[in-house]
Amino acid sequence: MTEIPKEEMLLKCPSTCAGCGSLLALRYILKAAGKDTVLVIPACCNSVIQGVYPYMLHTVPVYNIAFAAAAACASGMSEALRAKGEKTNVIVYAGDGGTADIGIQALSGALERGEDFLYICYDNEAYGNTGMQRSGATPLGAITTTTPNGKTVNKKDLDRIVEAHNLPYQATACSSYPADIYNKVKKALSIPGPKFIHILAPCPPGWRIPSEKTVEIGKMAVKSGIWVLWEKEYDKFTVSAPSRAAMKRPVPVGEYLKAQGRFRKVDEKTAAVIQANVDKNLKKIALEAAQSEETE
Amino acid sequence: MSELIMSTGNKAVAAAVKMAKPLVVAAYPITPQTEIIESIADYVEAGDLKARYIPVESEHSAMTACIGASITGVRVFTATSSHGLLYMHEMLHWAAGARLPIVMGQVNRTLAPGWNIWAEHTDALSQRDTGWLQVYVSTVQEAYDATLMAFRIAEDNRVLLPVMINMDGFLLSHIMQPFEMTEPGDFIPPLDLPHKIDVNDPKGYGAMSPANVHYQFRFDMEKSMRASRTVINETEAEFAKRFGRSYAPVEEYFCDDADVIIVAMGTLGKEAEVAADLLRKEGIKAGVMRIRWLRPFPLDMNIKGKDLVVIDRDCSFGFGGVVAGEIQARYPDAKIASVIAGLGGQEVTYEDMAEFVRSRKMGTEFWFGIPQEEQ
Amino acid sequence: MYEIRIHSRGGQGGVTAARMMASAAVKDGKFATACPFYGAERRGAPIVSFVRIDDAPVRIYSQINKPEMIVILDPTVMDTVNVLDGLKEGGSIFINTHDDVDFPAGFKVYKADLTGIALREKLVVAGSPIVNTPVIGALAKLGLFTRESGVKAITETFADPRNTAAAKAAFEEVIV
Structure with a gap:
């Protein structure tokens, strides 16, 4: 069992929606990172969640920056701190829009340059802060305020894009598995260079689920295989324990879709496409894990 | 008087930056500015300037990386021109609003369409409401001197606003004139950024600010802009006293x-x-x-x-x-x-x-x- | 003020020649500026650069339209460019050639075979003879700046002694 510190790094004053997955994830991220950390936050839900001046939620410095700018800001910060001989963790905490869409150029640049920082994307699969518009990370079939009949194209495969930069450490996680998040952040911060963690963070108002179902829906995502937990340390690709178990006998993705109001317009045909996409992806991941094991 | 060196405006700005010793330089190439950052990259590579040179993927990121570095309390520099300046536009506001003493070499160039690389001031003038101090220079010597002074003015605690040194594309950026590469000595005091990030005293930067405080922040910027008139006069007088070259606003x-x-x-x-x-x-x-x-x-x-x-x-x-x-x-x-x-x-x-x-x-x-x- | 326009081809070092000329004049205690005209900077394309020399700081940035002197580093540019455009009555022409060239009356014409000198001195880079350092020798002979300042301007730009040797040869070859 992972020993997670009891000390809370977030004060009890967040202005989140009830049941926010991104805040749950951040709680464990900061426990893993500790006090010698600076958070860089571009425009996203977490710009608002942190409170209104002069109050703040976090017990580490938080630097807010423009939507497209998180990875570049972290680059400058990390270079300056390292030039001064300081080891302070620089962690970006950005939403999916700020990562997969408007911020992807800066992210790609920072990853290519090999900046020493950890980029964490919490993915609630839409522009949550502006009221749930579709983003590149919105999944096929999901209703948003700009896809009122459901999104007609697939979710952008952000992880493959990031993977193309050959990072020393990359992982996926989900806010429903705090120990997994904690361990992955710990490991990431022990490795120099650019690190990336992509966390699925259910959003009760956006996904149209009851506030108390955040953890349950996240687990359903993993159990259905629509979200797979894995990590890649240099070339070593490993499927994480919860997904290893789930992949043996994935729950049909239809159950995950049915549990959320945002998928209510998904017809059988689209549901079949989504299931086929999941099956294809699971095969790909199983193959990659097997190949990685072989080369060990 | 030390020996006169034949130099372009661009290289004079780079030489002044070397003297000012920033710890971080983040930049992206654009004609006719590129010679500035190439020269700085050479200084860094040769060990003549102990700085981190961040070869960012865009001007938006150049300014952002400068912001990220500056808030840790280190001296930073960047350079751009024309479309690059406009691509930075959003971050120019962020830099000034965050009260960061970033210094930027800005080579004035026309905006497209059609493609045109020659001198025009529309690029910088379209950024005059961003909270940056703007100085326009007219000789290679002045480009050098103004760059040295820019660091001291920007970093003065009465100012703490970024400074843009404007120089006409090609006409000045590429002309070669004799200039004196004066050693500034302690003319530029060490930077002591009062609001730098400190993990032992964690603060939030740029969080939600409602109208009553936001209004105050903006008035503080205006007050500092007003105070900068005094700081500019003092700095130019001190420069004249030390180095014998006098300038006025x-x-x-x-x-x-x-x-x-x-x-x-x-x-x-x-x-x-x-x-x-x-x-x-x-x-x-x-x-x-x-x-x-x-x-x-x-x-x-x-x-x-x-x-x-x-x-x-x-x-x-x-x-x-x-x-x-x-x-x-x-x-x-x-x-x-x-x-x-x-x-x-x-x-x-x-x-x-x-x-x-x-x-x-x-x-x-x-x-x-x-x-x-x-x- | 003395204004000079240099005609060369991209990659031939005309801009560097302008800088060394201005630098040499500054070493003589004069004021000088050198600037290229930026247009087509393609390798091989005809380009012009400008030098101004004066007893007071040069405050003019616009192009030179009425030069006192033109310097032609590559005579083949004359096929497409009117190198005499705006040259003042009684002005000087320096041309790199070993041939006799006919210019209209009313100008002082000087020449030296800089290309031949460069070849003799084995001053060849990437297959091209270097003419921008020998020209400094030729122009010192014409009194634009002193020989000593010309040599200094060359050596602070190029360490290779073949450059000053070529400049010396050009100095000797020009007939004033």
Whole structure:
């Protein structure tokens, strides 16, 4: 069992929606990172969640920056701190829009340059802060305020894009598995260079689920295989324990879709496409894990 | 006096940056600025400047990386031009609003379409509301000196606002002139950023700020901009005392007894002196005011009763020349003949400027090179 | 003020020649500026650069339209460019050639075979003879700046002694 510190790094004053997955994830991220950390936050839900001046939620410095700018800001910060001989963790905490869409150029640049920082994307699969518009990370079939009949194209495969930069450490996680998040952040911060963690963070108002179902829906995502937990340390690709178990006998993705109001317009045909996409992806991941094991 | 070195404006700015010893430089190439960052990259590579050079993927990221570095309390520098400056636009506000003393070399160049790499001031003038101090220089020596002074002015705790050093593309960025590479010694004190990030004293930066406090933040910026007038005067006086080269926010050339004054920025403002000499030989009492610091805007121009021929190497479409308009706004009694000239690198000689004075029609706007019937 | 226009081809070092000329004049205690005209900077395309030399700081940035002197580093540019454009009455022409060239009357014409000198001195880079350092020697002979300052301007730009040797040869070859 992972020993997670009891000390809370977030004060009890967040202005989140009830049941926010991104805040749950951040709680464990900061426990893993500790006090010698600076958070860089571009425009996203977490710009608002942190409170209104002069109050703040976090017990580490938080630097807010423009939507497209998180990875570049972290680059400058990390270079300056390292030039001064300081080891302070620089962690970006950005939403999916700020990562997969408007911020992807800066992210790609920072990853290519090999900046020493950890980029964490919490993915609630839409522009949550502006009221749930579709983003590149919105999944096929999901209703948003700009896809009122459901999104007609697939979710952008952000992880493959990031993977193309050959990072020393990359992982996926989900806010429903705090120990997994904690361990992955710990490991990431022990490795120099650019690190990336992509966390699925259910959003009760956006996904149209009851506030108390955040953890349950996240687990359903993993159990259905629509979200797979894995990590890649240099070339070593490993499927994480919860997904290893789930992949043996994935729950049909239809159950995950049915549990959320945002998928209510998904017809059988689209549901079949989504299931086929999941099956294809699971095969790909199983193959990659097997190949990685072989080369060990 | 130390030996004079032949240098371009770009290389002089880079040399001043080497002297100022920033710890981080983040930049992206663009003509005609590129020589600045290439020179800095060479300094870093050779170990002559102990800085981290971040070769970012865009100007937006260049300014952002400078912001991220600056808030840790280190000295930073970047350079850009034209479209690069505009691509930074959002982050210029972020830099000034965060009260970061970032210094930037800015080579003035036209904006497309069509593609054009020559001098024009529209790029920087379109950024005049971002909270950056703006100085326009006219010689290689001045480019060097202004860059040294920019660090000291920006980092003064009464200012804590970023400074942009503007230099005409090619006309100054690429001309070679002799200049003295003065060692600044302790002219630029060590940076002590009062609000730098400290993990032992965690603070939030740029969080949600409701109107009542946001309004206060903005007024604080305006107060610092006002205070920067004093800091600029002090810094330029100290520079003159130490190094023997004096500058003023508005450089005057034979203005005291002048009936007509050419007002211009950058290289046009320098060449205008030759026009004034020519006019004086003809019996026209002409002078020149070369505006150096456009932000903070000069409030003590001695223009009472004189005709001003204001040459704008820019245009605010649907309004007119920016500099002419700003002077009129701050000096309602000013008598101005506005000339729009030099856009896209249009050749404007001292002879042309003398003719602007001879044929001036006060209270009108004249586009140089456009036939009278189309004006 | 003395204004000079240099005609060369992209990659031939005309801009560097302008800088060394201005630098040499500054070493003599004069004021000088050098600037290229930026247009087509393609390798091989005809380009012009400008030098101004004066007893007071040079405050003019616009192009030189009425030069006192033109320097032609590559005579083949004359096929497409009117190199005499705006040259003042009684002005000087320096041309790199070993041939006799006919110019209209009213100008002082000087020449030296800089290309031949460069080849003799084995001053060849990437297959091209270097003419921008020998020209400094030729122009010193014409009195634009002193020989000593010319040599200094060359050596602070190029360490290779073949450059000063070529400049010396050009100095000797020009007939004033």
